[in-house]
Amino acid sequence: MAACKILVIGSINMDLVLRVPYIPQVGETLLGSSVQRIPGGKGANQAVTAAKLGADVYMLGKVGGDEFGDPLIDNLNQAGVHTDHIDLVSEASSGLAVIQVNDEGDNSIVVLAGANDLCNKDYIxxxxxxxKDTDIVILQMEIPYEAVYKAVELASKHNKTVILNPAPAPDSIPDDVLGKLDYLIPNETELQKLxxxxxxxxxxxxxAAKILLSKGVSNLIVTLGSNGSLYVSANGAVHVPARTVKAVDTTAAGDSFVAAFAVGLSEGKSVEAAIGFATKVSSIVVTKSGAQTSIPDRSEVDALV
Incomplete structure (x- = not known):
């Protein structure tokens, strides 16, 4: 039984995943080997991960009235996410991501926001x-910034634990927003930009993390790919190494890490233990193809030594 409620606010997309031998250069035509339609979006990926790991998860977001809208909501329901507050906007298209995955498991992604762009601050x-009725709020940056910042403000106002995954990273985040975050979780590229x-x-x-701590962030966890992650706070820095695995597709690795970390906190784990748990989860995700299709359930994670 989950210890508390987790609210994920963010994007819901359909991913078109193209398998390619390598990522093409500008002007190059390349033959791919397959295409799959897989539910994705950073918000939805994180909600599905948390639910599959056993948390009580609610989601705020929007989908379009096209062929993808209902299947995207159904997929969240099947994972155990509460979707009563997700809007289906009949006149909009659903968010869409075109993802190229090469033979080494690396990817490049183009995202069309669609209905995600309608998640404004009034909706929040x-x-x-x-x-107010939740305990941990998870956010990313694939919906309008005004909505993200308003959600941070409301969550802080009601004394909730606020986790921001600044992806894709904006040029900057206002200091008053940074000061309301309990955890900021960027990857290397996002940390460099911020x-x-x-x-x-x-x-x-x-x-680089210390610069953001000086602007008010309480805790920062930077994910470093094969180098693991680094937890930085006023008490110092702790490096957590990655597990050695054969990567097939890194899509949703960061999303699963963020969600699993939140689940760890919700279960009363220490920050370092929650990071270790998140490391296990993301190490499983990269060994499988797709976004939500790669996310393990709790029994698979618990069985991992």
Whole structure:
């Protein structure tokens, strides 16, 4: 039984996943080997991960009235996510992501926002009671920034644990928003953009993280791919190594890490234990293809030594 409620606010997409031998260059035509339609979107990926790991998960987001809208909501329901507050906007298209995955498991992604762009601050304000009734709020940056920042404001107002995954990273985040975050979880590229500093080593990541801590962030966890993750707070820095696995597709690795970390916190784990749990989950995700199709259930994670 989950210890508390988790609310995920964010994007819901349909992913078109193209398998390619390598990522093509500008002007190059390349023959792919397959295409799949897989539910995705950073918000939905995180909600599905948390639900499959056993959490009590609610979601705020929007889908379109096209061929993808109902299947996207049905998919969330099947994973155990509460979808009563998700809007289906008949005149809009659903969010769409075109993902190229190469033979090494690396990817490149183009996202069309669709209905996600309609998740404005008025939509967030209309669901303040849901924010008030939850314990942990998870956010990303694939819906309008005004909605993200309003959600952070409401969650902080009601003393909720606020986790922001700044992906895709904006040029900057207002200091008053950073000061309301309990956890900021970027990857190397996002940390570099937000800090304005190169992040090409673990030591450099720590220095870049300290810049954001000086702006008010309480805790920062930077995911470093095969180098694991780095937890930085006022008490210092802790490096958590990655598990060694054969990567097939890195799609949703970061999303699963963020959600699993939140689930760990919801179960009373320490920050470092929650990071370790998240590391296990994301290490499973990269060994499988697709976004939500790669997310393990709790029994698979618990069985991993």
């Amino acid at each position: 304000l209309a669901h303040e009671d849901l924010v 800090s304005g500093q190169p992040v090409d080593s673990i030591a450099a990541a720590e220095e």
